Amino acid sequence: MRVRHRASLGLLLLTGLITVVYYFSWWFKDARLDSAPHLVALVAAALYQGMQLFLCWFLYWKAESGRAPPIPAASPEALVAIPEVDVFVPVYREPYHVVEAALRAARDMKLPHRTVLLDDDRDPEMRALAAELGVGYRVRSSNKDAKAGNVNAALADSTAEIVVIFDVDHRPKPDFLAKTLAHFRDPGIGFVQVMLTFDNEQESWVARAASESTIEFFNPTCLGMDAVGSTTLIGSNALIRTEALRQIGGYRPGLAEDLATSVALHAAGWKSVYVHEPLAPGLAPSDLASWFAQQLKWSRGVFEVVLVDYPRLWRRLTTAARACYVVRGSYYLLGILVAVHFLLTTAALLFGQGGADAEFASYVQHALPLLVAILLIRQTVMRHVAYPGTPTRLLWRPVLLVTATWSVYLAGLVLTLLRVPIRYRPTPKARGRAVRVAWILPQLAAVILLLVGIAVAGPTVSSWLLFFAFVQLVSQVCVPVIAAAERLAGAAAVPPQKAQRNGAPASAPITRAGVAS
Numbered sequence: 001m002r003v004r005h006r007a008s009l010g011l012l013l014l015t016g017l018i019t020v021v022y023y024f025s026w027w028f029k030d031a032r033l034d035s036a037p038h039l040v041a042l043v044a045a046a047l048y049q050g051m052q053l054f055l056c057w058f059l060y061w062k063a064e065s066g067r068a069p070p071i072p073a074a075s076p077e078a079l080v081a082i083p084e085v086d087v088f089v090p091v092y093r094e095p096y097h098v099v100e101a102a103l104r105a106a107r108d109m110k111l112p113h114r115t116v117l118l119d120d121d122r123d124p125e126m127r128a129l130a131a132e133l134g135v136g137y138r139v140r141s142s143n144k145d146a147k148a149g150n151v152n153a154a155l156a157d158s159t160a161e162i163v164v165i166f167d168v169d170h171r172p173k174p175d176f177l178a179k180t181l182a183h184f185r186d187p188g189i190g191f192v193q194v195m196l197t198f199d200n201e202q203e204s205w206v207a208r209a210a211s212e213s214t215i216e217f218f219n220p221t222c223l224g225m226d227a228v229g230s231t232t233l234i235g236s237n238a239l240i241r242t243e244a245l246r247q248i249g250g251y252r253p254g255l256a257e258d259l260a261t262s263v264a265l266h267a268a269g270w271k272s273v274y275v276h277e278p279l280a281p282g283l284a285p286s287d288l289a290s291w292f293a294q295q296l297k298w299s300r301g302v303f304e305v306v307l308v309d310y311p312r313l314w315r316r317l318t319t320a321a322r323a324c325y326v327v328r329g330s331y332y333l334l335g336i337l338v339a340v341h342f343l344l345t346t347a348a349l350l351f352g353q354g355g356a357d358a359e360f361a362s363y364v365q366h367a368l369p370l371l372v373a374i375l376l377i378r379q380t381v382m383r384h385v386a387y388p389g390t391p392t393r394l395l396w397r398p399v400l401l402v403t404a405t406w407s408v409y410l411a412g413l414v415l416t417l418l419r420v421p422i423r424y425r426p427t428p429k430a431r432g433r434a435v436r437v438a439w440i441l442p443q444l445a446a447v448i449l450l451l452v453g454i455a456v457a458g459p460t461v462s463s464w465l466l467f468f469a470f471v472q473l474v475s476q477v478c479v480p481v482i483a484a485a486e487r488l489a490g491a492a493a494v495p496p497q498k499a500q501r502n503g504a505p506a507s508a509p510i511t512r513a514g515v516a517s
Contacts, residue, residue, distance in 0.1 A: 009381055063220040089115065119137065171281060210401065215395065220381045223274065232262045248264040248268050254305065332409040
């Protein structure tokens with residue numbers, strides 16, 4: 001079966017390379033090579049495809065061919081000595097019911113461990129909750145360095161060999177430790193990253209799209225990274241050797257503290273492991289306001305790591321690690337890609353006289369086969385390596401949501417280049433905030449310009465150009481439509497549920513509005 005899977009993927013990758021050649025053949029027309037803007041665009045296209053296409057295809061191939069058998073679950077008899085484990089759940093002004101569910105689940109994991117609530121809000125109700133559940137409680141005198149500082153303050157007092165970090169919306173299953181600790185038998189393993197999944201997909205359209213947007217990364221991409229020995233730290237569902245953390249000076253501060261810490265650990269020579277099993281489901285953003293806030297923080301943080309940490313530690317990384325971090329670090333350049341194609345489409349529609357519309361239509365003809373190949377390759381590798389039960393059909397919702405978020409990714413890049421800081425804020429856990437109109441103004445402008453352009457161009461414009469404009473129109477209109485639907489549904493009026501003191505058991509489904517009935 002694996003041989004047949006590798007053969008089919010190999011054939012598709014070869015087809016993909018042919019479509020890449022066909023795509024770039026459009027650029028190498030003499031008249032275009034004589035144009036400085038075309039040359040700049042050619043170099044940019046080549047760099048982006050190298051970072052986000054060829055390297056991803058390489059990881060897909062490694063995921064298909066380099067998968068190792070999973071290590072069996074550990075037991076007291078299987079481990080020579082069970083390491084001392086501290087489980088950290090850092091929080092800052094999080095909904096009570098979400099914190100309670102996370103603490104119950106963390107406390108109830110099998111194998112000896114100590115669960116500690118790290119409360120950066122110093123909330124008496126959280127202290128009482130920790131006492132009620134029989135878990136540790138820790139505060140510090142300031143909120144310096146946000147989550148990273150919170151973890152480091154607890155690390156300073158910890159005597160454990162392994163620390164486990166969970167974001168507060170992730171609820172580990174009882175066998176989480178049993179299925180992960182055995183990897184630390186290898187003294188060179190610095191951290192183990194467990195697959196992230198989300199179980200509130202049915203809460204809203206945004207929740208489902210946001211959850212599905214992570215499926216490709218946590219399946220073939222992470223498997224490929226693991227196959228080349230360069231799993232990256234995600235920030236939750238992570239087990240880290242305290243010796244390794246202390247060697248690099250602790251958890252690295254920033255908006256993408258997990259990525260910065262991951263780079264530092266690999267640069268220090270520590271190895272990593274990826275556990276491809278959903279052992280601690282979490283909550284995906286369930287409304288546009290939460291999604292945009294999360295994506296701005298992540299894009300701004302990742303670009304910061306790319307500009308600051310990568311250059312400083314690049315030489316100390318292995319070639320495989322460099323490739324993996326390039327894939328992760330260049331993802332949010334998608335904002336530029338979408339913005340440029342939108343502007344060119346609009347310009348061709350509005351000012352297409354003199355053959356400009358035909359020129360761009362020719363470009364679209366050369367680009368579409370590549371887009372089809374990308375989708376086919378992604379869907380094929382997903383069917384081959386995705387965790388059982390993972391949706392592997394064509395996931396159109398995340399395509400719409402992510403491409404419509406281009407303005408947020410672009411803002412993250414601009415803020416990074418201008419060195420404009422933004423405050424660290426955890427992703428909102430309570431559903432109900434209506435998105436501010438300012439967040440969706442770029443998408444509204446895109447919709448209006450595309451509609452005007454289609455009307456101005458009329459029926460004489462190339463059908464290829466009209467098709468491409470329609471595809472972009474659909475992707476951009478989804479944001480204002482969702483925003484309007486959230487307001488009509490009275491999302492802003494939904495009161496957050498705070499107290500569930502007699503709460504549901506940890507196994508009860510959790511949503512961002514409360515414990516499911």
